[in-house]
Amino acid sequence: QKEVEQNSGPLSVPEGAIASLNCTYSDRVSQSFFWYRQYSGKSPELIMSIYSNGDKEDGRFTAQLNKASQYVSLLIRDSQPSDSATYLCAVNLAGTALIFGKGTTLSVSS
């Protein structure tokens, strides 16, 4: 049974701080990794994808992948109150289908 694990939180950070979100996955052959952001009452929005070991940066977001440790993380720099949401880690299941973690709730206080 393939699994994706995330700390449910809530993770609370002050405005301007770095938020660090973590995710582990069980299937060693997984090749594609994604971070989605979901605001309350809305659908998930893709914010980052990463396919190879190392870091990938996009604006204030950095995704980090370590396949040997089966670990993927998301760093949010200069956190803003508008970043307050649930962050979902997803790993490819088969085809383009994804298996999701249950999400980490991030709260950024001003």
Next chain:
Amino acid sequence: KAGVTQTPRYLIKTRGQQVTLSCSPISGHRSVSWYQQTPGQGLQFLFEYFSETQRNKGNFPGRFSGRQFSNSRSEMNVSTLELGDSALYLCASSLNEQYFGPGTRLTVT
């Protein structure tokens, strides 16, 4: 480019009834996946269609079914509704990365 659209957005049904949900993918996307989201179980994969063929299937009972048409639009059907089927049903279309529609909120009473 228009995003993924889903209809209807909200639906209330009674136990034992059936329901059909519709999804129109982003233009050019041939893969459509369906997910169920509940507070307890999170986002769970239902099935994926590609070029009118079911390519992958999640661990849901046979009451859940789907299909895809030649224009890539997809429908999912749930027969003999149960209270536990109350959820947000999300459709995602993709080339490589999945983009979600707004979802259909189904309430079964």
